[in-house]
Amino acid sequence: MSSNLLQGVLPPNMTHLTKLEVLDLMSNRITGEVPKELSLLTKLEVLKLVRNAFHEKIPQSLANLSSLTVLNLGTNSRNGAIPSELGRLRKLVELDLSVNNLTGHVPPSLYNVSSLVKFSVGSNQLSGEIPYDVGHQLPNLLVFIFCVNRFTGRIPGSLHNLTRIQVIRISHNFLVGPVQPGLGNLHSLQMYIIGQNNIVSSDEDGLSFLTSLTNSTKLTYLAIDSNLLEVVILESIGNLSKALPHFYMGGNRIYGKIPSSIGRLKSLTLLNMSSNLISGETSCSGL
Numbered sequence: 001m002s003s004n005l006l007q008g009v010l011p012p013n014m015t016h017l018t019k020l021e022v023l024d025l026m027s028n029r030i031t032g033e034v035p036k037e038l039s040l041l042t043k044l045e046v047l048k049l050v051r052n053a054f055h056e057k058i059p060q061s062l063a064n065l066s067s068l069t070v071l072n073l074g075t076n077s078r079n080g081a082i083p084s085e086l087g088r089l090r091k092l093v094e095l096d097l098s099v100n101n102l103t104g105h106v107p108p109s110l111y112n113v114s115s116l117v118k119f120s121v122g123s124n125q126l127s128g129e130i131p132y133d134v135g136h137q138l139p140n141l142l143v144f145i146f147c148v149n150r151f152t153g154r155i156p157g158s159l160h161n162l163t164r165i166q167v168i169r170i171s172h173n174f175l176v177g178p179v180q181p182g183l184g185n186l187h188s189l190q191m192y193i194i195g196q197n198n199i200v201s202s203d204e205d206g207l208s209f210l211t212s213l214t215n216s217t218k219l220t221y222l223a224i225d226s227n228l229l230e231v232v233i234l235e236s237i238g239n240l241s242k243a244l245p246h247f248y249m250g251g252n253r254i255y256g257k258i259p260s261s262i263g264r265l266k267s268l269t270l271l272n273m274s275s276n277l278i279s280g281e282t283s284c285s286g287l
Contacts, residue, residue, distance in 0.1 A: 007031070015040045022046040026072070029053060039064035046070040050096065054078055058097070060085045068092055074120065075099040082121070084109045091115060098122040098145060106130075111137045120145035122169060129153030130170070135161045147193065148172040155180055155194065164188050171195040171223060178202030183212035190218050195225035195248055207231045207254075214239040225272060226251035233257075233278075238264040250274035257281075 009032035010025075020041050026048045033056035034049065045067050055077040062071065063085035069092060078100040086095075087109020095110070098120045105128035106121060116138050127150040131137065134144075135158030142165055151173040159168055160182030167190060175197040183192075192213065201207075211234060213219060219241035230253035238261025240247075247265070250272040257280035258273070265271075 010035055012037045014038065020044055024048040026050040034059050036061045043067055048072040050074040052076055058083055063088045070094040072096040078102060082107055086110060087112055089113060094118040096120040100124050102126055114138060116141060118143040122146060123148040125150060130156050132156045133158050135159045141165055143167040145169045150174060157182055160185055167191045169193045173197055175199060179209040183209055184215045186216050188218060189216040191221040193221060193223040195223040197227055199227040199229065201229050201231045207234055211236040217241050219244050221246045223248035225249055229254060233259055235259045235261045238262055240265060243267050245269045248272045250276060252276055254278060
């Protein structure tokens with residue numbers, strides 16, 4: 001029943017559908033709250049209520065749906081905290097709570113759901129630090145989206161130990177410190193987005209972490225913009241993925257010349273170096 005014009009509230013008598021395994025109501029106009037009675041559908045494996053107009057808090061009773069593998073409540077108007085009880089959903093593979101008005105911290109119990117492959121809480125008002133060992137606690141992660149929140153602390157180095165991860169999006173937060181080592185392990189990485197934070201240079205070769213990303217041959221989106229990186233661009237930047245179309249590095253304190261090697265990135269359709277301290281002449285070989 002997804003992508004229709006359904007409106008109103010969810011009727012409590014849906015609980016009569018005791019054999020229901022998939023409930024997909026995404027992209028409708030449903031309002032109100034999720035009825036507590038929904039937790040009686042113990043065979044439910046997939047619950048998608050994304051892109052509706054639910055405005056109440058996430059009900060704790062959803063934790064009783066012990067068979068759930070997919071829980072997508074994104075793009076609504078939900079407020080309040082994320083219930084810690086959701087950590088009881090031990091079969092959960094996909095958890096998407098993005099684009100709501102959720103506040104508070106991500107409950108520690110959710111970092112113990114080791115089956116998670118996709119963990120998305122982007123575009124909320126969540127705060128606190130991302131655990132340093134998140135990559136060890138969630139070893140199956142492929143998609144990690146914590147962008148557009150109020151998270152503090154450092155980028156967890158353990159994320160760079162997830163050799164199969166494809167997406168890391170943690171931009172638009174208040175993260176500090178240098179980029180942790182280990183990016184060279186991420187051979188399947190497609191998106192690495194850490195812009196709009198307070199990331200600093202670790203040494204004179206502060207962009208050396210980009211050299212590590214040369215192993216990420218599937219990289220299609222790289223954003224390190226609007227941080228506090230005060231460095232020169234290394235020649236090794238030309239060894240990044242030849243499939244890379246989007247590269248954002250504006251709004252830092254990058255200085256020196258644009259290396260000619262950047263001309264080897266033949267797939268670039270957007271290269272943003274604005275609002276830096278770059279000097280010198282451009283050359284045909286470089287651009």
